[in-house]
Amino acid sequence: AQSVAQPEDQVNVAEGNPLTVKCTYSVSGNPYLFWYVQYPNRGLQFLLKYITGDNLVKGSYGFEAEFNKSQTSFHLKKPSALVSDSALYFCAVRDSYNFNKFYFGSGTKLNVKP
Amino acid sequence: GAVVSQHPSWVICKSGTSVKIECRSLDFQATTMFWYRQFPKQSLMLMATSNEGSKATYEQGVEKDKFLINHASLTLSTLTVTSAHPEDSSFYICSARDSTDTQYFGPGTRLTVL
Secondary structure, three states: OOEEEOOOOEEEEEOOOOEEEOOEEEOOOOOOEEEEEEOOOOOEEEEEEEOOOOOEEEOHHHOEEEEEOOOOEEEEEEOOOOHHHOEEEEEEEEOOOOOOOEEEOOOEEEEEEO | OOOEEEEOOEEEEOOOOOEEEEEEEOOOOOOEEEEEEEOOOOOEEEEEEEEOOOOOEEOOOOOOOOEEEEEEEOOEEEEEEOOOOHHHOEEEEEEEEOOOOOEEEOOOEEEEEO
């Protein structure tokens, strides 16, 4: 079965510091991994995805994610956090056999303090 | 990135009435759209997959007669909550899948049933 886990409910970081939001996955085939961000009372915005190729994926708003096959992880990173990055972040994996189905993590609330 | 719109953004209705929510892909055609439900501080729960020109595929536990889905064109899917009750109050989010298998999400619809 496919699944993703976000072990941290909340991450606190000071503005200007690097941030990491963790995600681990479990899939039976090749992983198709995604990161989305959600602002209050809004839908999810696509940040980046990994399908194949370079393990370091660059996305929107300066975010990047590193795919690590041996650790089955896909952590989201940003070198310098902004207060405006404060939001809810979701990791997702696409089902290996049913391309229509995405499995979302429980979400991690990122708080960036000035 | 691709844009998906939802209408209305919020709706308040009386118990027993029906509510229709529209989901549109504005700059791409989507043969497949998805309807999710999100409870406060929780992740997204896939309700159903909407296929253009055919019946929707519902996830286990989702009542198809209560949540009617119509995908009449390549850019429009509708979700109708029939005979709404207070427990149907939630945040409903649609998404549309593009040709690269990336899902783009609408801004969501907040439904409150009195």
